[in-house]
Amino acid sequence: MSISVPAPVRGFFRRHPRLTRALELAVRPFEAASKKVVFGCKMCGQCILHETGMTCPMGCPKTLRNGPCGGVRMDGRCEVIPGMMCVWVKAERRSRWLPWGGAILKVQPALDWSGAGSSAWINVLADRQGKEAS
Amino acid sequence: MTRPIAPVLRLEEAFRSGLPVVTCEIATGDGADPDEVLRRVRLVRDHVDAVNVPDNTAGIVHMAAWAAAALLAREGVDPIMHVTCRDRNRMALQSDLLGAAALGVRNILCLTGDHMVHGDHPGAKPVFDLDSLQLVSLATVLRHGRYLSGREIRPAPALFPGATENPFAPPYDFRPLRLQKKVEAGARFIQTQITFNVKRFAAFMERVRDLGLDRTVPILAGVAPVRSARSARYMRERVPGMEVPDAIVRRMEQAGSERARREDEGIRICVEIIEQLREVRGLAGFHLLPIHWEEAVAEIASRARLTPARASLSAHVEATARDAGSADARRDDREGALLNRHREHRA
Numbered sequence: 001m002s003i004s005v006p007a008p009v010r011g012f013f014r015r016h017p018r019l020t021r022a023l024e025l026a027v028r029p030f031e032a033a034s035k036k037v038v039f040g041c042k043m044c045g046q047c048i049l050h051e052t053g054m055t056c057p058m059g060c061p062k063t064l065r066n067g068p069c070g071g072v073r074m075d076g077r078c079e080v081i082p083g084m085m086c087v088w089v090k091a092e093r094r095s096r097w098l099p100w101g102g103a104i105l106k107v108q109p110a111l112d113w114s115g116a117g118s119s120a121w122i123n124v125l126a127d128r129q130g131k132e133a134s
Numbered sequence: 135m136t137r138p139i140a141p142v143l144r145l146e147e148a149f150r151s152g153l154p155v156v157t158c159e160i161a162t163g164d165g166a167d168p169d170e171v172l173r174r175v176r177l178v179r180d181h182v183d184a185v186n187v188p189d190n191t192a193g194i195v196h197m198a199a200w201a202a203a204a205l206l207a208r209e210g211v212d213p214i215m216h217v218t219c220r221d222r223n224r225m226a227l228q229s230d231l232l233g234a235a236a237l238g239v240r241n242i243l244c245l246t247g248d249h250m251v252h253g254d255h256p257g258a259k260p261v262f263d264l265d266s267l268q269l270v271s272l273a274t275v276l277r278h279g280r281y282l283s284g285r286e287i288r289p290a291p292a293l294f295p296g297a298t299e300n301p302f303a304p305p306y307d308f309r310p311l312r313l314q315k316k317v318e319a320g321a322r323f324i325q326t327q328i329t330f331n332v333k334r335f336a337a338f339m340e341r342v343r344d345l346g347l348d349r350t351v352p353i354l355a356g357v358a359p360v361r362s363a364r365s366a367r368y369m370r371e372r373v374p375g376m377e378v379p380d381a382i383v384r385r386m387e388q389a390g391s392e393r394a395r396r397e398d399e400g401i402r403i404c405v406e407i408i409e410q411l412r413e414v415r416g417l418a419g420f421h422l423l424p425i426h427w428e429e430a431v432a433e434i435a436s437r438a439r440l441t442p443a444r445a446s447l448s449a450h451v452e453a454t455a456r457d458a459g460s461a462d463a464r465r466d467d468r469e470g471a472l473l474n475r476h477r478e479h480r481a
Binding site: 061062063064065066067068069070071072073074075076079080086088089092093104105107108109110111113 | 219220224246247248249251252260262263264265266267268271272282298299300303304305307308311312314315318319327374375377
């Protein structure tokens with residue numbers, strides 16, 4: 001994750017796994033509900049919204065995290081769901097408005113599916129993804 | 135002692151020569167008959183440096199790409215195996231790449247894959263565990279002797295990973311940047327989507343040159359012959375990510391329905407596009423996609439004077455040898471010099 005969390009915070013969460021788990025249980029429904037309404041969040045557990053122009057890449061039928069596929073229609077719509085605008089067409093457009101829009105150029109590693117369903121917020125604070133999460 | 139000139143130049147060496155490279159995609163056939171694959175590859179092998187083998191293209195099931203690619207390798211043709219993320223997760227992808235490398239398949243083209251909704255099994259479960267860019271990274275990790283898990287591979291597969299880019303699909307401004315990301319992830323060569331709109335392709339390449347990518351990675355422009363007005367219309371309307379200008383559809387309609395005439399017109403358009411693309415700076419060669427029409431490749435190669443790098447190199451070395459009489463040392467010298475010159479150019 002590119003959001004840097006101060007070492008003492010990470011350390012705190014590392015030292016208190018049970019507290020982290022309790023906090024996660026409390027935060028998760030709130031995170032899921034709010035991000036679902038605003039961004040169509042799929043709770044992948046490794047949020048990169050801020051690097052994709054605040055557009056959730058998991059809404060892409062191919063769940064592409066590094067850019068659009070070659071099948072985007074000429075009008076910018078998705079090849080799989082013609083009624084939907086391509087997630088990456090939106091991401092590219094929106095990232096131009098963000099001061100940190102260049103983050104869209106970052107090469108995103110493969111998603112750790114063992115962390116799917118967990119709270120990305122807590123994962124960032126605890127500096128973890130995947131296995132240990134959820 | 136005369137050293138025979140290698141009849142097959144590995145794709146990587148062909149690129150290193152700096153000479154124009156030609157590749158071609160063939161159909162792998164619907165059945166389990168190896169002769170069908172070999173029949174198609176024999177129609178194109180003399181005109182190209184390497185042959186692409188698609189992986190369930192358009193989401194329609196065909197013979198496995200690794201098997202078809204291995205058949206080609208056995209025939210002495212350097213295959214480029216397409217690998218898509220649609221049907222396999224990261225574990226299957228890794229074992230497939232290792233297996234392919236063991237069968238002599240080194241060049242792999244990393245693709246996202248056409249979605250199955252357009253294919254013959256729309257109800258299949260989409261995998262897309264990785265995306266094409268992560269697949270390039272994966273191939274690079276394997277090449278350097280590690281699995282994605284970090285575990286060591288001995289020996290590491292000598293993979294030569296490539297990627298694609300489609301300059302004809304939105305967001306147009308992002309396409310060159312996506313190409314840059316793929317190069318960063320480890321792509322060693324690029325093959326593009328079929329070019330019908332040369333103007334848009336030239337604009338794309340201008341941005342690619344600005345980013346300096348043409349000097350970092352060889353880029354092959356995709357070109358294809360259209361066989362009929364019907365197929366031109368089909369590509370324009372039904373194939374997402376394909377841009378066929380109305381002018382081309384009109385020309386094909388004017389050519390009529392008589393087979394010889396419309397096919398001749400299709401080849402003529404393809405050759406014209408190749409000629410126009412030769413004016414675009416920064417290209418390393420051409421990638422032909424005859425779409426089940428491998429018979430057209432010889433005609434296109436002859437009319438457009440497309441010569442694979444290995445043929446140019448052999449001709450060059452032979453000419454040098456004739457000039458120098460029997461001085462073998464000098465032949466090696468010249469060949470080396472040619473390779474070095476282009477290495478410097480690329481550096």
